[in-house]
Amino acid sequence: MKSKETKTNAMRILEREKIPYTQYTYTCEEFVDAIQIADMLSLPYEKVYKTLVTVGNSKNYYVFVIPIAEELDLKKAAKAVGEKALDMIHVKDINAVTGYIRGGCTAIGMKKQYTTRIDISAEGLESMIVSGGRLGSQIELKPDDLCRATGAAFADVTAER
Numbered sequence: 626m627k628s629k630e631t632k633t634n635a636m637r638i639l640e641r642e643k644i645p646y647t648q649y650t651y652t653c654e655e656f657v658d659a660i661q662i663a664d665m666l667s668l669p670y671e672k673v674y675k676t677l678v679t680v681g682n683s684k685n686y687y688v689f690v691i692p693i694a695e696e697l698d699l700k701k702a703a704k705a706v707g708e709k710a711l712d713m714i715h716v717k718d719i720n721a722v723t724g725y726i727r728g729g730c731t732a733i734g735m736k737k738q739y740t741t742r743i744d745i746s747a748e749g750l751e752s753m754i755v756s757g758g759r760l761g762s763q764i765e766l767k768p769d770d771l772c773r774a775t776g777a778a779f780a781d782v783t784a785e786r
Contacts, residue, residue: 638733691746691782738776745782
């Protein structure tokens, strides 16, 4: 008998919003970085995005979705959300702030709907891949649909190389 794949909160939200997505699963017991996941699933780096959570001077939290091979530019990111400065949240705080664990964090369906910015590089993509909301799960969807599901906007937030 085939076991039914457990849906994550993110997937339930996408289905409720009637947003189509494709799920990819992989075996994963602990955190591995997104580049290793892309390699495991043979996914092109430019389509795979990671979700980063920051905190501003105002103590508000902000979520950024950026390409896996890029770095978040904290100055650009702060400007994109109207803060003077941002810091990455501590790894130990990820679950308390988002409801997700490191490596399974997605902008869809966090404990609260935080201000979210998706790097401008995603705007021209047909589809993008983000965490599905738990270790071992990735979801592919249209960038505009990710915006719709998270209330996000596109912004230039990655560091220049």
